[in-house]
Amino acid sequence: MLKTFLIGIKDLRLAFRDRAALILMLAAPFVLTLGLGLVTGRFSNNSSGLSDIPVIIVNLDNEQLGNALADLFHSAELADLMEPTASSDPEAARQLIDQDKAAAVVIIPEGFTRSIIPAAGDRANLTTAAADPVKIEVYANPSRPTGAGIVKAIVDEFLSRVEENLISGSVSITQLLMSGRIPPDQVPTVIAHMSENLQTHTTDNALAIQMNSSTADGEAVKFDILAYLAPGMALMFLIYTVSYGGRSILAEKTQGTLPRLLISPTSPSQILGGKVFGIFLTGAAQMLILIGASSLFFQLKWGDLFGVVVLVLAAVFGATGWGMFITALARTPAQVGSVGSAIMLIFGIMGGSFISLDQMPAAVQAFSKITPNSWALDGFTTLALGGTLADLSTPILALLAMGMILFLVSVFMFGKKNLVQK
Amino acid sequence: MKKLFAIAWKDAIIRFASSSELLFFIILPIVFTFLLAGGTPSGEDDNRIRLVVVDQAHTPISQNIISELEKSTAVRPEELTLAEAESQFDARRANVVLVIPADLDLQAIQNGTAQVDFRQQPNNLNATVAERAVQTAIRRVGSAVNAANNAVKAAEKNGTFESESERQAYFDEALKSAQTLQDNAPERVTIIEGTTPDRVQYDPRASSSAGQLITWVFIPLFGISALFAYERQQGTLRRILTTPTRKATYLLGTISGQVLMALVQMSILILFGIFVMGLGWGREPVALFVLLTSAALAAGAIGTTMGTFIKTEGQASGLSIMMGMVMALMGGCWYPIELFPSVVQSIVRILPTTWAMQGMLDLVLRGGGLTQILPETGVLLGFAALFFSIGVWRFRYE
Numbered sequence: 156m157l158k159t160f161l162i163g164i165k166d167l168r169l170a171f172r173d174r175a176a177l178i179l180m181l182a183a184p185f186v187l188t189l190g191l192g193l194v195t196g197r198f199s200n201n202s203s204g205l206s207d208i209p210v211i212i213v214n215l216d217n218e219q220l221g222n223a224l225a226d227l228f229h230s231a232e233l234a235d236l237m238e239p240t241a242s243s244d245p246e247a248a249r250q251l252i253d254q255d256k257a258a259a260v261v262i263i264p265e266g267f268t269r270s271i272i273p274a275a276g277d278r279a280n281l282t283t284a285a286a287d288p289v290k291i292e293v294y295a296n297p298s299r300p301t302g303a304g305i306v307k308a309i310v311d312e313f314l315s316r317v318e319e320n321l322i323s324g325s326v327s328i329t330q331l332l333m334s335g336r337i338p339p340d341q342v343p344t345v346i347a348h349m350s351e352n353l354q355t356h357t358t359d360n361a362l363a364i365q366m367n368s369s370t371a372d373g374e375a376v377k378f379d380i381l382a383y384l385a386p387g388m389a390l391m392f393l394i395y396t397v398s399y400g401g402r403s404i405l406a407e408k409t410q411g412t413l414p415r416l417l418i419s420p421t422s423p424s425q426i427l428g429g430k431v432f433g434i435f436l437t438g439a440a441q442m443l444i445l446i447g448a449s450s451l452f453f454q455l456k457w458g459d460l461f462g463v464v465v466l467v468l469a470a471v472f473g474a475t476g477w478g479m480f481i482t483a484l485a486r487t488p489a490q491v492g493s494v495g496s497a498i499m500l501i502f503g504i505m506g507g508s509f510i511s512l513d514q515m516p517a518a519v520q521a522f523s524k525i526t527p528n529s530w531a532l533d534g535f536t537t538l539a540l541g542g543t544l545a546d547l548s549t550p551i552l553a554l555l556a557m558g559m560i561l562f563l564v565s566v567f568m569f570g571k572k573n574l575v576q577k
Numbered sequence: 578m579k580k581l582f583a584i585a586w587k588d589a590i591i592r593f594a595s596s597s598e599l600l601f602f603i604i605l606p607i608v609f610t611f612l613l614a615g616g617t618p619s620g621e622d623d624n625r626i627r628l629v630v631v632d633q634a635h636t637p638i639s640q641n642i643i644s645e646l647e648k649s650t651a652v653r654p655e656e657l658t659l660a661e662a663e664s665q666f667d668a669r670r671a672n673v674v675l676v677i678p679a680d681l682d683l684q685a686i687q688n689g690t691a692q693v694d695f696r697q698q699p700n701n702l703n704a705t706v707a708e709r710a711v712q713t714a715i716r717r718v719g720s721a722v723n724a725a726n727n728a729v730k731a732a733e734k735n736g737t738f739e740s741e742s743e744r745q746a747y748f749d750e751a752l753k754s755a756q757t758l759q760d761n762a763p764e765r766v767t768i769i770e771g772t773t774p775d776r777v778q779y780d781p782r783a784s785s786s787a788g789q790l791i792t793w794v795f796i797p798l799f800g801i802s803a804l805f806a807y808e809r810q811q812g813t814l815r816r817i818l819t820t821p822t823r824k825a826t827y828l829l830g831t832i833s834g835q836v837l838m839a840l841v842q843m844s845i846l847i848l849f850g851i852f853v854m855g856l857g858w859g860r861e862p863v864a865l866f867v868l869l870t871s872a873a874l875a876a877g878a879i880g881t882t883m884g885t886f887i888k889t890e891g892q893a894s895g896l897s898i899m900m901g902m903v904m905a906l907m908g909g910c911w912y913p914i915e916l917f918p919s920v921v922q923s924i925v926r927i928l929p930t931t932w933a934m935q936g937m938l939d940l941v942l943r944g945g946g947l948t949q950i951l952p953e954t955g956v957l958l959g960f961a962a963l964f965f966s967i968g969v970w971r972f973r974y975e
Contacts, residue, residue, distance in 0.1 A: 173891070174889075174891075174892055175889060175891025175892040175894070175895050176891070176895070178892060178895030178896055178899055179895045179898065179899065182895075182899060183895070183898065183899040183902065186899060186903050187899075187902060187903060187906065190903050190906045190907050191906065193907070193917075193918075193921050194906065194907065194912060194916075194917045194918075194921060196917070196918045196921075232705075233705075235705075236705055236706065249771065252771040252773060253771050253772050253773055254773070255773045255774075271765075288763040288764070288765050289765075290764065290765055290766060290767045291765060291766045291767070292766075292767050292769060293766060293767070293768050293769070294769050294771055295768055295769070295770050295771060296771050296773050297770050297771060297773055298773045298774075299773075300624055301624040301625070301626075303650075304624070304625060304650035304651050305650070305651045305706050307650040307651070307766070307768060308649055308650050308651035308652075308706065308709060308710050308713065309709060310766055311649075311650075311713050311766065312709045312710070312712055312713040312716075314765050314766060315712075315713045315716045315717055315720070316716065317765075318720070318759075318762055318765070319716055319720040319723060319724065322720060322721070322724045322755050322758045322759055322762070323720075323723060323724035323727045323728070323755070325758060326724045326725065326727070326728045326751050326754045326755045326758065327724075327727055327728040327731040327732075327751075329754055330728045330731075330732060330747065330750065330751045330754065331728075331731060331732060331735060333750075334732065334747065336732055336735040336736050337735055362712065362715055362716055362719060362723075363686050363691065363715075363716075363719025363720065363722050363723035363726070364642075364681070364686060364691040364692060364693055364715040364718065364719045365691065365692040365693075366692070366693055366695050366708075366711065366712060366715060367692055367693070367694050367695065368695045368696075368697065368708065369694070369695070369696050369697070370696075370697050370698070370699050371666065371696065371697070371698050371699060489595060490595070490597065493595060493597035493598070493600065493601075494597060494600075496601075496898075497597070497600045497601065497605060500605055500609075501605070501608065504608075504609060504612055504613075505612070509613070509911065510613070515612065519612065536670075537668050537669075537670075540668065540669035540670070541669055542668055542669065546667070546668055
């Protein structure tokens, strides 16, 4: 056991003394994470969070419904979401959109309210006012489709309430008249009553389908884009590290140090165990250094500490399995190096290190399940979103199973090649 | 000339001694180009907020709600099973979940017992938006029934129904009337799209083809540094001192050989772009050749300079990969540069990858020709002149 441990520690020290290896083990993932943070705006607070959508309200109606809509955009409920400004000049407001100064302009034209709720002297038109509607204009910024879409959705929601009240009133009156429950001479009185109702209850009419809204427990979690990108890069270069470790097994044979070990009172299984332990230690050290550095320099919150540590160990175990497998397949240290680098890049792109797997074809998403990157990245994302170790059972089990299967296959292949035999 | 050819040929033999080099020369660039062409954000993606919907009812009413949600400009409904939705919600992968229970039908709405469950993460603005979109959808679906119910209530204020069947008939008549009015309801909002110039000119296939070409060609050209380090470590550079070969001849042979190989690699990737991805790379062949050659010279020059600083082949290989990847990332070869913060967009103009990428996109995306790519070509040749000068000045055999 002690011999296995010592061989592992020796390999760990050799790896961290190799400046060339350190470039790809530590410098590359760190610098690439820094670059990704810069280009995504993570360091300039320019992330694409959905808040304070600039919208210009031009209320030319200045009556009940127009005012209600304008008030809605200024309401406390939408205070975090919207950043409304008022204007009285539609053309100037449109120009601001063309200059990309806001997401949309909502122009409530003059006569909007009266096209829906007739004036007191014209109440007979309640059921026919829709024939020539006065339309609200949403002048949308095409370069801000999400913000403009949300503005449109808010206007839609307001109008759906107005329309529902209008239809409800209209149907009630028509039915009362047709059933003879009210004589025709009472219609103006009923309409007047309903118009009052429409004006005062535009914004609080109940839904026919009740909506039970519930909020999850816990604190709000704002997802940090770097919490996806940093583990993505660290995991990609973890594959380099494990293949580097695997390469050392073949290198020891080529350089003659492996035969020397074998003539000492050390069993082949102790040597192989020590080499695997060394790869595991190096990978774990690499991951923990990168996690520590990104926490320190980028203020990145990785989430539940215990969960992070266990996930790192599981990810390194899964990746070590791949390192052993690559070594078992290769004949020379150079082959391990080049195949390892290729697998690092393939697993990187197919495991979600470059772009989210959600944007990949279904076949790639299925293939990604053989990569430790995909499972570990899934676990790190869960932790960054506030999850704990209890939420990581699937990725951890997958990584452990991956490592175990690959290790057993590699040992079998090593045996066939008589790689570590006296 | 013969010496130049011999040096270039020797380098090609060293580089392709292992067949695994083909992985990096052609196979991985094609895989990356293909995957990133379909995987990078195009700016035309569905940016609406994802709303997970669990439809346990499978009734016309629930289908209508989902159909109304699909029309929303704010949310994008995605149907999942309850277990999947709860799993994603618990893992905070879903900000909002709408559950339409099994008993939601017309009768439930008429009875006033219809309800849906809306679950949201705490203090989440996306959830606030989604809540409004769901309210709009269920209001549209339920408003006719609501109007009919209100008509019945108004009737009851003005008299009583003699029987339940009379009440139901009154409701049915009102519902029919309300549905007709709803169907004929006029559009009360008009959407006009502004003329804001779109900052992001983007075609994922073109950008992926250009970006990956630059990435995978720059990395081996930076690797010229590894060639120098290798020869220096092996002592073969010193042996050249004993031959009648000038420093310039050796450098020219090594660099021109690598640049030629880069041009071959680029040609294969361009052909892949033309015949597999249907890109118009062949529209301006002269301009393309000038740009690719300038880019290759710039990258080769940087590799030459790196080779004068770096001592071992291992360090040179690692640094070439790292610098190639970082420069590609920052130069807009992986993600559109227009999406970067404006300060970063200005800073990255010091990188040759930025200029190479802009030139490539000028040709394939913006329909430019030789005249349009002259600025980019000039800057790339400037990089080449600067770094070749430093490299030649600092180059030592030992």
